[in-house]
Amino acid sequence: MGAGDRFRHWLGPGRGLEDSTREDMLERLRSGGVRDERVLEAMARVPREEFVTEGSETEAYADRALAIGYGQTISQPLMVAVLVQALAPTAGERVLDIGTGSGYQAAVIAACGAHVISVERLERLAVSARRRLERLGFDVEVVEADGSLGLPEQGPYDAIAVAASAPRVPEQLVAQLAEGGRLCIPVAAADCDRLIRVRRYGDQAMRDDLGPCRFVPLLGAGGFPEAS
Numbered sequence: 001m002g003a004g005d006r007f008r009h010w011l012g013p014g015r016g017l018e019d020s021t022r023e024d025m026l027e028r029l030r031s032g033g034v035r036d037e038r039v040l041e042a043m044a045r046v047p048r049e050e051f052v053t054e055g056s057e058t059e060a061y062a063d064r065a066l067a068i069g070y071g072q073t074i075s076q077p078l079m080v081a082v083l084v085q086a087l088a089p090t091a092g093e094r095v096l097d098i099g100t101g102s103g104y105q106a107a108v109i110a111a112c113g114a115h116v117i118s119v120e121r122l123e124r125l126a127v128s129a130r131r132r133l134e135r136l137g138f139d140v141e142v143v144e145a146d147g148s149l150g151l152p153e154q155g156p157y158d159a160i161a162v163a164a165s166a167p168r169v170p171e172q173l174v175a176q177l178a179e180g181g182r183l184c185i186p187v188a189a190a191d192c193d194r195l196i197r198v199r200r201y202g203d204q205a206m207r208d209d210l211g212p213c214r215f216v217p218l219l220g221a222g223g224f225p226e227a228s
């Protein structure tokens, strides 16, 4: 069975998408430095066209962020891949995903075999993502709340993914990491955001900078103030 046949199953007939489109995305992820086969496999399995706004399905596999309404965006595929690769979620792990949006990133993490708890502050997005993820059969629980300080009552987590940029790394999130846990969070800097990873070993928190990125702001108690 050729790669084209493999993807035909996911795209279905008459969608107006070329079979090669998802392969193109995977090719770009590879050349963009994504090496983790589990992440590539997960991104090959999640039908991104189901997560974009009606009318932009044909752009679903382009390497850019797309509007999903309410001033929010579904992140660029390469950004999702880099973030998920840095978190390295494995089967059976518990992962907290902050900023559900369309639910795409949560689906990719779930496709790596993890159980995902995803938090979204906007009710309309939380409701539609919950329906979509259920319909597509991903192991994601969507919670409508301010997730900027995590969800301590359901912790600790093996990994925490944040899809909106914060003024700094909230200590409360680091505190919700299990031993060996990983947190990835964009932190606002002068010209653009930096993707920061924190890994927790015992009392130690090791921090590294994974490079520049651009995200919508994280609003709320651990983020930027919400407009009144």
Ligand code: SAH
Residues within 6 Å of the ligand: 072, 073, 074, 075, 098, 099, 100, 101, 102, 103, 104, 105, 106, 119, 120, 121, 122, 125, 145, 146, 147, 148, 163, 164, 216, 217, 218, 219, 220, 221, 223
């Ligand atoms: N991961 C998403 C990208 C969403 S964009 C996807 O794959 O589609 C970031 C999202 O974070 C937006 O939906 C925004 O409403 C949400 N957000 C911002 N601040 C938040 C907070 N404090 N708690 C939960 N969600 C938040």
